[in-house]
Each structure stands twice: as C-alpha cells, then as structure tokens.
Amino acid sequence: MSTQQPKFTNTLVKLNEYPSDKFNVLIPVTSMQVMSDMQRIVVNEVRLDTTVDDKGNGRDIYRDKTTGKYAVTKVGGMKLAAAANISIISSERATPDVCSKCIEMMNATKKALRCSDCPHRYDVKCIVTIRVPEPSGSFRKIEKFKEIDCTMEKASMSEAQYKRFLPHRASIAESKALMRCIRDAIGLAAGYTLNELKKPFIIAHVVPNLDSPEIRDRLAGSYLQSMGLLFETSASQRALPQAETPLPPPATPAELPEYDGDDEPYHESEYPVADEDDTGGESLPWDDIGIFCEYCGEEILETISRSGEKTWTPDDIKGYSEYKFGRCLCTRCQRGADKNA
Numbered sequence: 001m002s003t004q005q006p007k008f009t010n011t012l013v014k015l016n017e018y019p020s021d022k023f024n025v026l027i028p029v030t031s032m033q034v035m036s037d038m039q040r041i042v043v044n045e046v047r048l049d050t051t052v053d054d055k056g057n058g059r060d061i062y063r064d065k066t067t068g069k070y071a072v073t074k075v076g077g078m079k080l081a082a083a084a085n086i087s088i089i090s091s092e093r094a095t096p097d098v099c100s101k102c103i104e105m106m107n108a109t110k111k112a113l114r115c116s117d118c119p120h121r122y123d124v125k126c127i128v129t130i131r132v133p134e135p136s137g138s139f140r141k142i143e144k145f146k147e148i149d150c151t152m153e154k155a156s157m158s159e160a161q162y163k164r165f166l167p168h169r170a171s172i173a174e175s176k177a178l179m180r181c182i183r184d185a186i187g188l189a190a191g192y193t194l195n196e197l198k199k200p201f202i203i204a205h206v207v208p209n210l211d212s213p214e215i216r217d218r219l220a221g222s223y224l225q226s227m228g229l230l231f232e233t234s235a236s237q238r239a240l241p242q243a244e245t246p247l248p249p250p251a252t253p254a255e256l257p258e259y260d261g262d263d264e265p266y267h268e269s270e271y272p273v274a275d276e277d278d279t280g281g282e283s284l285p286w287d288d289i290g291i292f293c294e295y296c297g298e299e300i301l302e303t304i305s306r307s308g309e310k311t312w313t314p315d316d317i318k319g320y321s322e323y324k325f326g327r328c329l330c331t332r333c334q335r336g337a338d339k340n341a
Helices: 074-083 097-109 150-155 159-186 213-231 314-325 331-340
Strands: 002-004 012-014 031-033 039-046 061-063 070-072 087-094 124-133 139-148 201-208
Touching: 039 074, 070 074, 074 159, 074 201, 087 159, 124 159, 124 201, 139 159, 150 159, 314 331
Parallel strands: none
Antiparallel strands: 002 039, 012 031, 039 201, 061 070, 087 124, 124 139
16 A cells, blocks of 8 residues: 555545546546635555466455455455545344344243254344445445344355354454445445456545644644553552442541450540640650551551461551552552452
8 A cells, every 4th residue: 555645736636637547546536626725635546466376366355256346345445445544343243134023022922932953043134334424524324134043044055064154154254344344435346356456445534734733733632641641550440449329538546436345445644735835846645556547446456467477566557558559548448459359
C-alpha cells in the first residue's frame, strides 16, 4: 500500500484522473472535496498479490468455483480496509435462525428440546460491525452477518472435507461477514477477472488535517494526556476504595472501642490528654504506646507470615499500608479493602 499526493485544486480531489483501464477506483464518485481546512483527502493505492496455485487459490485472492471469477480473501480485504481507514467495532457470535425458532417453541410449550438429536446443532452465525469514514468527515456503521447451515455444507462435501470444515466453521462465518461489510463499505465487487485484480486499487478518504493549528493542538493535548495515564499513577489509584458508607476519621486512643472481652480492659486514665498550650513541642503521652489502625482503631501488633519465614513489625505493616492504601490499616482491614477494590 502506498499513499499518493492527491491531485487537487483547493482541496478538491479528482478521482476521474485515475483511468479505469489502469486502476480500480473504489469510491463511486468522480471527485471529493473537504468541507474546511481542518480536513484533507488521502488517496491510497493498494496492490493485491495475484499469485495463485493450480486450484486458483492465493493469499489475497481465490477463484470462486461457482462463477469462475476471482474474489478477494480476508487478507486482501484487510489491506483494502486499512487503506480506507475502516475499523472493526465488534465481531460476535449470534443464535442461528433455526435455534431461535426452537427457543420460541420451547418457551411456548415449556418443554426442553434435545439439541443433540438436531441436524442443525453445528450451525453458526456471526455478526460483524465496522466503522467507515464518510467524505463529510463523519463516520457510519455497517453491520452484516453470515450464517452457516452445516446440513447444506455437509451435503456438498465429502466426509473427509466436512471433518476438516467443521472445526473452522465459526472463523469462516466471521470472515465472510467481515468481507460483506468491506464490500458494502468501499464498493468492492464480488468477483473480478485476474487481469482486473492486477490493477492497483485506488481508495480515497477524509482524515484530520494535522497542519491545522486547531487539530494539531488538540492532538498534542490528547497525546500528552494518554502518556500521563500510561506512566503516572494518580493518587486515586493508590487511595483506599470508598465504600457506600464513608470511613470514619482517624482514631486516637481516646476514641478506641470499649472492652469487648477479647483483650485486657481499656482504661481512659492510662492515656491522659494534654492541653495544646502545655505540650511545648514535646510528644503527646500516647505517641509511644504503639501504632493503631485508622479504620477500626485496633493496635497493630507484630505478625508472623504463614510460612513462618518473615516477621512483620508494626512499622512494616504501617509502611506497606500507607504505600498501597494511603492510610494506616491493620492486616484485617487491608484484606477488607482488597475485597472492596
């Protein structure tokens, strides 16, 4: 694929300057013109590989046994789609029509059907949706589907051919649905002669004009923002995920829970509160009693790993929690925060 400088006069591209005896022009118009200086027209030239084997099959083209003409394969179609700036939005499996009728009957009769006895149990259906740029600068969606009736395929194949076909039926349906979308999008014919396929395909489409200051500034801002998302971690990603009920403020020893019978009783007199005017810059009486969880208020104690190989001191647990959650949490509250993440 090569990109040519368009033959234009004031943003007007004359596609009829590509004669049909030398080119395959895939846009059904004789000229294209952009609506503003924020757009420009790109003309791409695509050459398909026309090398085929004795059976008429190649990488980009293959011979249709029914018509005798040559059609474009999925590989060749993707080359043309890339030149036309076509992108695939979705490709998904769907319920075949025969199965939909059975489901309706099952819902009406409330009786389960035995799919194992159905000759259509191997049928597949695939729906592909693509996005195609318009000459006006907007986009349109094209959706096509392909359904494969395995009973008809089996009737036209030998037993060995059918066994080779059966595992690949879903990918075949996807490829045919995609090619239907591409043919509809760029006006690609269902069949060509070999001489016609040897001519390059001409595809013109509208793209943003990067020489325009408005587009250039907007693109640069979007690029820098995406780079920041890649290489920077925001504070919200490191913060503890917020639950439906907001977390209480950091607890002090004076706000610790009442004695619940699991530990020694807590006496408030053991932790006297000093007046602000009397501190004189010295540490408060509870600064040396230990490290406490900012969520449940429990004191963080030394913990031994399950394997017994590592001992986690309260300072280790506090440092890890502040790095990961932005707050000092005990190991139990850390597990709860991970579950809510």
